Amino acid sequence: MGMSSVSEIPVKNLAGQDDTIGAHLGKVALVVNVASKCGLTPQYTALEQLQKTYGEQGFTVLGFPCNQFGGQEPGSAEEIETFCSTTYGVTFPLFEKVEVNGDDRHAVFAELTAVKERESGEAGDVAWNFGKWLINADGEPVARFSPRTTPDSPEVVAAIEKLLG
DSSP states (O other): OOOGGGGGOOOBTSOEEEOOOOOOOOEEEEEEOSSSSSTTTTOOOOOOOOHHGGGGEEEEEEEEEEOOTTOOOSOOHHHHHHHHHHHHHHHOOOOOOOOOOOOTTOHHHHTTTTSSHHHHHHHOOOSSTOOEEETTTSOEEEEETTTTSSSSSSSHHHHHHHHHH
16 A cells, blocks of 8 residues: 555544545645543644644644553543543544554554654654644655644644645
8 A cells, every 4th residue: 555545545533434534635634643631632722723723724633532552542432522522622523543553553554654753763653642644635644743742833833834835
């Protein structure tokens, strides 16, 4: 499977319906593995702010809940949806809970983990919740940011703005 095909890999949305990243792709998407009970969970605030700031320019955040790191996303789809909307006012698309590492790693993350992280320069397994991948309009992953790099950091914002051009 080629790197450009990440947008075509079948996924399910939080409601369990068939979907793809490509169905939400305008010019730029930021794919994030998210969790409701993590020390980094407040990043939802900055992710939603990016969505509000750049949404009309063809940008979207795409959240993939994951329970692989310290069991920090234990909830059902309904619980995740309620938490995200009531606590952080999330309006961006959320997908079904997936595994991002290991034998049951979702195909989307099999592609994304091949991308080198900007901070470490290394590809490979997702380190923790809130890893971030920038996807261009062609569905190609063009940048990867570590979980600790906040969504509103200058390097993430500059990368988004460059792709929105």
